[in-house]
Structures are given as C-alpha cells and as structure tokens.
Amino acid sequence: MGGVGKTTLVKKVVGEAKGFDRVITVTVSETVNIEKLQNKIADDIDLNFEKNTEGGKATELWSRLRNGKFLVILDDLWNEWDDDGDLRKIGIPLVKDEKGCKIILTTRNCNVCQHMECEETVQVKVLEDDEAWALFEMNAGLKNADSRVIGEAKKIAKECKGLPLAIVTLAKALKGKALERWKDARKKLERSGLMEIPSIQTEREKNAYISLQISYEHLKDKMPQTCFLLYVKLHDIVRDVALWIASEEKSGFMIKSRLELLNRSSESCKAISLLDSEKKNFPNSLILSKLEILLLKNCNVQGTCFLEMGELKVLSLTVVDGSTGVISLYALSSLQNLRALHLENFDDFSFLGNSRKLEILSLRRSNVNGLADELERLKDLKMLDLTDCSFSSSFFPNVIRRLSQLEELYLSIMTNDICLAIKSLTRLTRLNLWVTSLHFPPDFEFPKLENYKIRINHSSSGLDNRFEEARSLKVEKVFPYNADSQLLGKLESVVVSGIKDEYVECLTNKTQQKVSVSMI
Template sequence: MDYLISTVEKVSGYAFELIRRQASYLIFYKRNFDTLETNVEGLKNERERILHLIDEERRNGKLIERDVENWLEKVNEVIERANKLQNDPRRANVRCFTNLILRHKLSRNATKIDKDVQAQEKGKFDRVGYRPPLDDDIAATSSSTEDCENYETRKSLKNDIVKALGDLSSCNIGVYGLGGVGKTTLVEELIKLIANQHKLFHKVVITHVSKNPDIKTIQGEIADLLGLQFNEETILGRAHRLRQRIKMEKSILVILDDIWTVLDLKKVGIPFGNEHNGCKLLMTCRNQDVLLQMDVPKDFTFKIELMSENETWSLFQLEVGDVIKDRNLKDTAYQIAQKCEGLPLMVVTVARAMRNKRDVQSWEYALTKLQSNDDNNEMKGVTSALELSYESLESDEMRDLFLLFALLLGNDAKYFLQLAKGLGMLKHSNTMADARNKLYTIIKSLEATCLLEVKTGGKIQMHDFVRDFATSKARRDKHVFIRKQSNDDWATKDFLKKCTQMVVDTIPTDMFPQTFDCPNIKFFCLTCLNRSLEVPDNFFERMGSLTVLDLTSLNFSSLPISFWFLTNLQTLCLDFCILENMDAIEGLKNLQILRIRKSSMIKLPSAIGKLTQLRMLDLSDSGIEVFPSNILSSLTKLEELYMGNTSINWEDVNSMVNNEKVSIVELQKLPNLTSLELQIRETCMLPRNLRLMFEKLKHFKIAIGDVWEWADIKDETLKTLMLKLDTNIHLQYEIKALIKGVENLYLDDVDGIQNLLYNLSADGFPLLKHLLVQNNANMKHIVNSKERN
C-alpha cells in the first residue's frame, strides 16, 4: 500500500509539473519573448566582438581557428532561428488569449530557442587566429633555366641527391658547379620533388647566402619560413633562438644556396653534427673544396655537369622561338648554340637575344662574337654571351638602364624611375606618367631577355654573373666608381675627373674627403650606417654637373652650403635621414624630384615652396607633422604627391580662424596633379568641392578616417580609397563621384546605408576589384538584386 501511495504521489507530481510548465507558456508568453530578445541581443554583441577580432587577424595575414569558425556557425544559426520566430507574422494574432494553441506553441519555441542561445557560451578563445607558415615552395617562381631541368642529365642527378637525402648516414649534402649551370634551379626542383613525392622531411627551409653573407638576413629568411619572430637584437641571441626552433622540428632540411666561403653555422644558429639528428643540410657552391671544408663527405657532393649537345640545342630552340624555322639560319644557329658551352644561363641569354633577329648578318655577327673566346675558359664564354645580349638590346636607353639596375640591385621600379628621370635616361617622356610607362616597358623587355628578374614587391634582381658583367662594363665604359667594401681603394684623381657616376656604401669617418673633384659626375649615391658621419660644407663644390643625388641614412643638422652649387640637380633622395636645417635646398632651382622617405623631420621647411620646378614630391613614411600653408599651392608643376603613412596636421576647412597649417584646398591649385597618396584623420578636413580636386587623378591611395593603417593597403591597384564615413558625408555628391572609379574600396561606419553599393552609386562600380566593409551593423545587402540589375 505504501508503495502504491508513493507511486501515485510521484505521478501526481510529474503531472502537476507538466501542467504547470505548459500553462506557463500561455501565462508568461511576453516574458519569454522579452528574455529571448535580451539574450539574442547579448549574443549578437558577442558575435560582433569576435567578428572584429577575426577581421583584425585576417588583415594581419592570419588564418582563423576552426573552433572559432564552428562557434560562429552555431551562433549564426541560432540567431537566425530567433529572428525568424520574433518576426513571425502570426504573433500579431496572440497578443490576447484569442488563440491559445498558437500562443502556447510560439511561447514554447521561444523558450526552447532561448536555451540554445544561452548554451552558446561567450566567445572566450585562447586565440582567434594563427599565423600560417610561409609558402616555402619557392620553386613555384619562374626560373630562366627551368626548362632544362627536364633533361636526363638533370633527372638522374636529382634522383641521386634524393637518395642521399634519404640515407640515414648522411648529414650534409653538397651540390657544386659553374655559375649559371643551374644549381639554384635544381634545388628548387628538389624542393618540389621532396614535397610532392618523397616527403622525406616535415619542413624544408631555404636561404640565399651569396658572396658577402649577411648573418642577420640569413637568420631572418630561415626564421620567416619557420614562423619564428625574433625578440633578440644580437646575432648571438638570434642564433640561440633559431637553434632552439630548428630542434623542435622532427625532421628538417636546411638549404644554404650559393655558398662562396665557409659559413659559421654556429653563428647563424643551425644545428650540425650530432646536435640534432633530424636536421640535414643541403648546400650549393661553385667550389667543391668549400663543401668539403663545410664537412660534406666527398661521396655526398654532386657536380652539375654541363648540358649535352643535344640538350643544349633543344633548349636553344625552345627559347629562340619561331625564327629558328628559317632554313637559312639553322646551321648558324646550331653553331651558336654549341658555343654556349652547355651552360643553361648562357643558352637562354643568347637565345633570347636572337629571338627577333631574322637577317643572316645578325646571326653571323653573333657567331663571330662567340668564336672570339674559343681559346678562353667557360666563364669568358658567359661574358661574351652577355656582351652579345647587351649589344642586342634595342636602344641606348635600355643599355644605360640595365647598367643602372646592376649598380643598385634590390630597389623597386619607383626608385629607379626617380633616378632615371633625373639622369635623362627616359627620353621623349613629357610627364612622369609617360616616364613610368616607358620604364616599365623597358623592365619587361630586360626581363624577357633574361638579364634581370622582378622579385616579390617589385624588387629588381640579377644573376651574379649578369650583375658582375654589368658592373664591370659600367666601370670600364661609363667611368662608374663603386665602393661597396670599407677596404676598397678610392679612385685615382684622374679617374675621378672622368667619373660620371659614383656609388659608395661605406666611408670611415677619418677617410671622408673634404671635396671630390668630379667635373663630369651626373650621379652620386652615398649610403652610410654611421650616424656620426658629417658631410663637409664644401663637399659638392666641384660636382656642378650632378643631376641625381642620393644620400641615405645621414644625420644633417644642416644641409651642406655647397648645395647652392648644384644648380643642375634634377633628383634629390634623402631617405632615412635626420633632417633639421634645410635652408640650402632653396638653391636647387631646377629640382624636379624630391624624395624624403622614412626621414626624421617634424616640420617641412618653407624653402621647399621655392622649388617651383618640382614634378614629384615623396614624403611617404616620414615624421612630418607640420606642413606650413602656401607651400603646396606654390608647386604648380607638381604631377605626383606621396604622403602615405605621414600624420600631417591638416587645417579644418570649417574653421573661421586664419590657420598657418596646410589645407586640402591647396590641392586645387595643382592643375597637373595626376597621382596622390595621403592620409586624413578627420573628415572635417575635407572641403565640399572634393570632386573637383580628385576627378583628374589617374592614381590615388587616399585614407580618410582614424581607423586605417597605411600598411592595410596590400594591393597595388591604381585607385584605392579608404573611408570612415562617420557623418553624412557619404550622401554628398563629391564622395559618390570620387568612389565611382575606385578599384580598391575600404569602408567603415557607413551608418544608415542598408544596400551598400546601390546607395553609394546607382551606376555601379565597373572597376572595383576589392571591397572591405567593417563596423556596419545596419547593412543588409552588398547588392540587392531587387533594386538593380
């Protein structure tokens, strides 16, 4: 009986609880929906916070953790369900107790969804994003000798090297051969082979050592591929950290490309010997003896032989193109190919030089040129091949630019444009835009002839032999003086009087001359790592012919008085300099290009306003804050103005006070301006007739608002606009006209705009390539297809 009573009580309790819960859905209908709305709003805020973090991580090149993406998917799904229920049109019919069944159903669904909302904990993650490893498959980049790697002599060698890498007894492996024989290309092919087929190592990293190795650069290249960021400043500290990181890899191949002399592995931070059995080294070198000194066993050194006659002829035909089909040329062409000594670099260089030559005389001359070196070694043959390629260039402009590139490798096209324009190498170019187009065309042509390569970021590089040939020719034929090492001798007085160009990297303070007697010099470039070095006041007195002057990393309390003698100067570069008194710049009456990038200078000197012939002014990444008024408007010939990543205090156009600061309105007085890069932190600095100033621009990168970092602009498009529209400025006709032709559009805080592109421009954005939108909670559509086609 007690058991029966107990059972009845339990059943009654369950029934009562069930009835109470079902009744609560009817009674607390409004409260359930209010609770759901509050909790959903909280979850939306949390989602927005995580989305901001995701956006920030992605802009820093990071990938998003999977658990974060999973959380977002669940949150989006539950918020969508909540919104659908809250917007259910049937809710209008249950405000009173007229439809109890529907009221009960909706209230119960609200409670159920609310539980799911609460089940999504706050987005507390250890981290939102992670930095992916760099793409270490460098073999994906094109190589001038890549096609020859498919030949049997190379295939068998690659297989032998892969076997050696898999040998448990091997630790160091070496590849050697003549310069231009294809060592680097072979290594790049090996990386592909290891990654795609053999999978011998968990990680492969590569660094280019070169003739004059820079330990920090080598450490940095390896660290980048390992995702390691150094906090240590010293080489010793970085070496210790790098060694620790390499040891963390179970198996790793470190490739040291282009070793010239013995490299101190301990100083770099590369484990060797028994220090880490999972680490193997693969080294390329021109000299087997150097490999042996680097503890590479002789059995594990592999020589890249020259190509066979058949392989040489096959590669030559591939590179020279259709012209080889002419029967009148074929015999001569075959002889020329064999004079290339089986060196892939030489074959490609000569073949590309002859690609458009269709007359017999040109081919016979080329053969004669190569035959003149029959009694010399292979390296002399390479020189003759390069000489032939050099002579085959279409114009003196191309030849002069080729030599200029060799003197200052590692710089980008923008820098070379400034030099070439000042040196008069880009003839018949009336505007900076014309000069730029001409320069880019020449770079493409030189790249096609295998005389240079354009690397990531637009940096111009050359093969060692090409560079050595070019610098040797510049010294001999153009009277160019180059001093790259502190122990290099100075030029003789006789040579200085003939000297046309001078590139000096290091000068000890006690050796710095008071003046140079260089009456014919056109270009002087000095890069100094010693901030205590002072340029004497009279230094430029006898350099009156200078048209281009580049002074990098110098400390000027005041510019040398002898600047007043440089009346022919066209281009002046003062990068990374500490600049104070610049009054002497006023003497450069014919200056057309002024570049002051990454220099320390708070106030722009008023003397620049006197440089009325300026066509390009580059103040990018400088510390300038004060830009006096009426300087900009006086530079009426200015075509290009670059002030990216420079925090200038612009005048508020709405201010009634007569301010001494520069105003954006001054840009209206520059009728020739076609390129503009600048940052404006506040929209109040913008005038209403903005359209009139910007509609003639062919190239611009403009950031408006306090949320943008200049480094955010990754793409090299012609027209980039970054806007924080925290006022109704987006409704103004001027802004709409400005953004109509953009290719790269960044938008922040476009409050009130729901259909983004249609509201901004009903005509659309035909040139738009990239769009970034952030902090726009009210936006519903990128494009609403119901409103437009």
C-alpha cells in the first residue's frame, strides 16, 4: 500500500550501495512515461543521446549499461515488467557475465514481485502501536505538552493506522496547536466516511487521506494551500488528496488536463494547470479576467490570450524539446501584476524588461544571449534560474552582479568571472551551481548560504536522487579545498569520485563525521 515507507527505505539502501559504477533511481508510477524514464537514466549516467526516437534511445542506453555495473532502482512499479519487453523497450539490460544492471523495485502489489521472479522480497509493514506513537510524538514535539493534548494526540496517532506518511504529515500539521484544534482533528478522523477517491479500498488508506486533508486545512494561509493544490511532483496519495480538495472546494481551480472543460466554465477560473505532454492549442476566445495562475506545457498560445489576463501573477510555459509550435510572447509585457515567470526552451525575451514587478524568473534550457538589457531592469528579482542555459562568457558577471536583491540562484555555467559575480550577491542564501575547479580563485569565499547544491568538474548539470539534501556537494577529479572548506561543516551529502585519498580523509575530518563521504 502507499505511504508505508517503501521509497524512504530504498533511499537508505541507495546511500549504502557499493560495488557499482553508478546507482540509477527512476520513479515509474501508475502511468509509465518511457521517454521520461530514459531521460532520467541518461542523466544519471551522463549520457547525451544522439537519437531522438524511443527505440534509438533504448539502444544507446542498452549499449552503455551492458558494459558496466549498475544498480537500478525502479520505484513505485504498478504492473509487471519483463526483460524481453518492458526493460528492453526502455534500454535496461539485466546482469550477464557480471555486467549489466541489478534491479531493486518497490511496489504495492505482491503479484508484481512474483511475476518478475524477484530473488528476494521484503514486505514493508505498517508500524506497531508503540513505534507509531514514538514517531508521532517526535514530529509533533509533545515532550512537554499538556496532558490533555497528549491524550488527544494518542487517539489521533492510533487513527493513523501505523502509516508513516499519515503520522508524520498530521503530527507536523498539529504541532504547537491549541487543544481545540487537536480535538477537531481527532473528531474528523473518527467520523469521516471519506471521499470519492477511487483508489481508497481500506480503512487504513481512508485515514491516510483524511490525515493529509487535515494537514492541508492547518496550513497557515492561502498561499501554501494554493501551492499544494498546484502540485508538480507529489506522492500519489498526496496528489489524490490535492485533486479531491480542489474539486470539493470553491477554489476556482481547473484540475483536469482537458481543454474542452475550459470552454464550458472558464470565466471564474483562478488557476489552470495543463502540464501533460500532449501537444495542444490554447483557446484564443476565453475570458479569463480572474485568472491568477497559468501553467502550460507543449501548448501553442497566441499572444492575444494574455491581454484578458490582467490579474495573472504566476505563469509557466514549457516548450517540449523538438516541438515545432511557436508561442507568441509579446503580449506578456501587458501583465503588470506578474510576479513569477517560468519559460523553458525559449530564445526571445524582448518583452521581459517591462515586467518590472517580477520576483521569480526561471529560463531553463533557453538561449539567453539577448537577455542582458532586459534582465538589468528587473530590480526586484529575488530568484533566478538559468540552469542549462546558453549565453556568452561576458553575460553572467556583467548582469548578475547588478541584481542586488537576489536570494536564490541556479546555474550551470563555465566562466572565469563566475566567482566574483557570486561573491557580490550579499543577500544570496540558496545556490545551485555546476562549475569547474579552474574557476575558483585561491582566496574565494562563498556568501553565507543556507542551502546549496554544488557540482564541481562534473560532466552533467542534472542532479541525481543522491543529491536531494539541502546542503550537498559533488566533486570529481580535483577538489578546490580553499573555496569549499567553509561549506564542509554544514554539509548533509558529499559525493566524490576520482580524487586523491588525502582529500577524502580531509573531507571526512572537516565534516566532523556528520555526513558520510560517498565515493563513486
């Protein structure tokens, strides 16, 4: 069943796996997207595809994987796969003559394990009552709580039926709340007959969903509630709850990825999310005067559509690689209330300088060479994402250092002046960076960062699943100790490869044993 901790457990296994060239983790889910799985595997092994077709990519993956030793994690597998069909279609060769892929899978269906003839099956069970209470107590901070609160908390913990996802989510939501809030939550758990969600089959699953609903209701204001409903990547149980809440409340959210629904009732919509990969045309005749959030992928949009979106605050437009569709963006300059903008795979930003109120800007995988003049006019910008963008070597330092309000910066860039530009950003607290060691001056110091993911000398800017922690460092071949020494004491994850043993020893000492130093 979902929410019992299978993914969490397998992540621990990944962290301790040894004897492999690489560990590859892919999330399969109920609806299998072969291209997405292929791209994730390629990123994990630093493979740049030469072919664009599904079959061509499978051949390239097969050729690379059969000549090494790899551990492949197939997380959340819903249906049986076989070697000759599904695995070959993706490009995953099983071990032969000590070369190829060993596979660990997670599934909520025991039949999957039996059909695939797994060598060993580990059943992850729900927590016992004492384990469940210990987990709930820790996450709710109940050590010094009022006895009446503890009484309610024990009843609520029991209603979570031993599911870690429900326990942790609900405990954190109720932490520090008044007694009446605890009573309300307990009553809701006890009396709920729950929902028109097709995937709910047992009492235990019902209470997991209710726990998430209560957690949603305890969010402090509308903004985090909105973010929850406009999910991108969520546990499938959490996703179901988000969709149910959005359909039950008068939220004005369009939660179905079907364009025909827009034509029926669009005038009252506050948020529209159409992020499926199917190519589509956004209707040009809609009245969307109340729309505040618009998320579109692989969707042709005429510029005139934006003229009627005066309240729009958040806009995301993604062009799929290889798409021939053209999205006209000139009318975006009329969106005076726009605060957050995500554009992926674009190359025309002549309108951008007029969006003076922008605070969040993401231009992933875009050509930003003509962006300098426009970007300098965005004085209020707090977050900038230029991951996998192409631009000239002079662009970065001359423009970025003028964005004095930046708090978050995401880059994959190779220029000699990168360090000087970063050092000038005194408000910077979060940094994602891909760079070579050649670009670190001996006396360089990072700003006082709270969160960072830094790759040095690595051949790919993509971040794999071993690199999810808030403070992470990945180094290959040469370790610029002077530049990175100030980060080491706060690290949560270190992955190194091809560096000298004395540097590994130095890393281990400097991190004060708080984090293991993984070697590839």
